[in-house]
Amino acid sequence: MTRTSPYLAGLGLALAAAVAASPPGRALETIELKLPLVETTFSIQLAELSDPRALLSGHSDLAELDQATRGAIGRSLVDLFNTPLPLQALDVARQVVPSPLAQQALLLLSSLGGVDGLPADISSDTVLKVLDQAAGRGPLTMRGVLQAVPGRTASVDVGKGLFLLQRMNAQLLSATRLLEGTAAATTAPALRNPGPLLVRRDTLSLPVAYRPHPLEVVVIRPTQQPSGRLVAISHGLWDGPESFEGWGRHLASHGYTVLLPRHPGSDRTQQQAMLSGKVPPPGPAELRLRPLDISALIDAAANGTLGLPTGLATGSVVVLGHSWGATTALQLAGARPSSQQLLQRCNDLQDPQRNLSWVLQCSFLGGTDQAALTDPRVKAAVAVSPPMSLLFDAGAAPVFQGRVLVVSGSRDWVVPSGPEAIGPMARVARQENSGHRLVLAGGGDHFNMGSPYDQGGGPLRGLLLAWVNGAFAAGPAVGPGPGNPTLLPPDGWGDDGLSLSDVTDRLASWNP
Structure with a gap:
């Protein structure tokens, strides 16, 4: 199975848990984006994230900021919201999500500021329900998970989220580099x-x-x-x-x-x-x-x-x-x-x-x-x-x-x-x-x-x-x-x- 940034998966699960207490039936509509290097928070509609390139080619404040940063903000959004999550197989998610270790990981993400409003009592059933619904729409991405989250607004710190992504990728990269050019053992x-x-x-x-x-x-x-x-x-x-x-x-x-x-x-x-x-x-x-x-x-x-x-x-x-x-x-x-x-x-x-x-x-x-x-x-x-x-x-x-x-x-x-x-x-x-x-x-x-x-x-x-x-x-x-x-x-x-x-x-x- 294909797996990419595990911390992205954690951030996606944290987002799901963060709004678990919202009334059922309300589809998440708005994302408050906290962007790195600036003090401003930008509100965008979740539907716009289906094509970040189209969003950033327009004339909004967010589009102008992306142009001023020579596309850096746009690349960050693409990475954060449209990269396939590592939990592509929900049987793996079912092993991970209910465990207290996973809940501690979500609390860590909250303490780093990646998600606002993460409750102390995370419902694993709610998280799995969100993942099941998102998986029914195709490969799991951050955007797909957000679309399945109940509620109206979620706040995402893009800089903190990317920090987590890059840190975990760096921790896994060492193994990838060592394996390159190293022959795998055969079977006897x-x-x-x-x-x-x-x-x-x-x-x-x-x-x-x-x-x-x-x-x-x-x-x-x-x-x-x-x-x-x-x-x-x-x-x-x-x-x-x-x-x-x-x-x-x-x-x-x-x-x-x-x-x-x-x-x-x-x-x-x-x-x-x-x-x-x-x-x-x-x-x-x-x-x-x-x-x-x-x-x-x-x-x-x-x-x-x-x-x-x-x-x-x-x-x-x-x-x-x-x-x-x-x-x-x-x-x-x-x-x-x-x-x-x-x-x-x-x-x-x-x-x-x-x-x-x-x-x-x-x-x-x-x-x-x-x-x-x-x-x-x-x-x-x-x-x-x-x-x-x-x-x-x-x-x-x-x-x-x-x-x-x-x-x-x-x-x-x-x-x-x-x-x-x-x-x-x-x-x-x-x-x-x-x-x-x-x-x-x-x-x-x-x-x-x-x-x-x-x-x-x-x-x-x-x-x-x-x-x-x-x-x-x-x-x-x-x-x-x-x-x-x-x-x-x-x-x-x-x-x-x-x-x-x-x-x-x-x-x-x-x-x-």
Whole structure:
């Protein structure tokens, strides 16, 4: 699917939400345009935006201003109102719009002045209704969304809107530039296809001392001939094991025993309870509790509490994670959270690296001092879309005890590649060769790299299997350091849908 500026989509959704309280049946008629570099607000009819060139070729005040700026105002209007929005598929919108993270993003847009009158209680049903109506008229654009908004007048700050557009485009451009001229990995049946072993899925309960209720744990393992090797998978914010059981099934078919905990303080159940007003949002303590969940699973596997077959080796474990789960994996692999960047940058709404993941990272303030929870048994990790630019000191490269593979999507507007993956991993690459890797997924976003149990493992299955295989094959040399064997083979771990490219070797000289 074609996607352009994600912040334009956010601005469109914010406009929809901003007038959600208007009486139904009233079609939006007038747009108050606040233009950059001038103090004047221009009122135009929404119908005129169907052809901005015709509007600006006339003799109105707006047309004269455009002529005086040699077309700059006209180009801004064309960009802002007629560019296709990234939410062309409403199934993606349905995943994004109802989430509190998306609502926080809309509030951020309001605080930047992009939309006037954004209410605190955004109705996701209203937003989706607006999008459905707009999509019925053709490709989604800002103008189409406005035409579907109930109400009479909306105010748009063109300068602020373009600032958001340009900032997000810049954050995504880094991945695009790195992918240019970098060959995508091919696919090899040995990595992409399911393994020869039949697998079983069980749900277990594990009491832990630091939580009031037992952990729910999904266990996916071979029914026979297990390798005795252990992998754990940590899900993201307001998600659950079910979104990544396909990863586990693929690995289990190749002999691995895979444990997927449900982190109770930040899973889907917690989100539902929070939205109903029963519990507060996830607190900074979860930054500490999530790594403890994974370590507790390794302990239970070691002492037999989980009832797994004997012979399971727990002294060397690989942890995979997505989004917040990816941050958890990095913590276990040795990255130490710090409050320094959180204190300095969380309140700067103009920071060029600000992105949606900062909503989550800034919520960690107050929990960083207790969140350095390296587990020496975690010898390697895969971090898919990890929010980390603020959490781990931006002035220095994160220090990992385990070998780390970071995967980031080129179209991920929730955790964009530029500030959250490329910047931190470039600092890592400028150190002495450590063996950590960065793979960019061309066309990858924040929602299309996982896999439910019945969907074969998703686009990353070959890459994950290759890294896990390499980690266990390396034995004592699995850790980072010059001279240690690479964990990722040169090829064969690609995908036919997403273009997966190892860009690590370009990072040391990378100039954003």
